[in-house]
Amino acid sequence: MTEVEALQAAIAGEHAALYGVGVAGGKLSGARFRAATTLYERHRSRRDQLAALLVESGQTPAAAEPAYDLPQPVTNAATAAALILGIERRLTAVYGDLVEAAEQDRTRAFAVQALIATARDQLGWGGRPAAFPGQV
Template sequence: MSTLDAARAAQAALAAEHAAVYGYGVVGGRVAPARRAEATAAYEAHRARRDALERTVRDLGGKPVVADAAYVLPFPVPDAAAAVRLAAVLEDRVAGVYSDLVRAAEGPLRREAAGALREAAVRAVRWRGSGVAFPGLTELTEPAVAAGRTAGRSPGQ
């Protein structure tokens, strides 16, 4: 793989992390109190990954993509149950971009991406209550997104 491929994949991962941070702001505001600490931990993990990816993009010679002011959520989030579903979707989407970064990168960056993919997959299982055979393959976790049936920019895309 080329450095350009890795830089593009790192930018995509950074954009997904920006979106996940935004999305977890919604999750944290709607999730049941019993799961609020879990949402906070995920929020902090995504912030840390976002900050690390900003440095990575710079190290690869790029200018880090900035966060959007707001993101279109994939569905309304009026209650705690929807917040849990959103958290699982956010993790699935983040896993997808890290899967791309694993393919594009080598060495330490590849190891970091694999670790981030694993963490997102574990969080998705915790939120969803079940796993998927191949974390990071969007078409197996989100048929509507894979078929292009979402409008606007959504968290993690």
């Protein structure tokens, strides 16, 4: 996988994450809703950073899909939290790929920070610590 391919996969993952966290947020309230809102903002920021990295390398960032198939119905707070946990797990693997494929120091530094953030966010949504986050 090239750096550009990994960047495109990461931005596609962030687009999907924004959709999924938005859906999940509709089933949450109180502190969990606030946590999902904060998470949504972090995903939006990373999406924008990925777009900038792609544009700087002369590429057109992948566009978001109009909608995404969710892996399970989101009907309550528990299924919403499970969806968010699944999103963070998938993104951790995507960012692990980007760390591996990164050729530019700036891209690698961004990918490492995103990998750490998604691994940390998993813990907040019911995940367990992993020795090597992002390893599939």
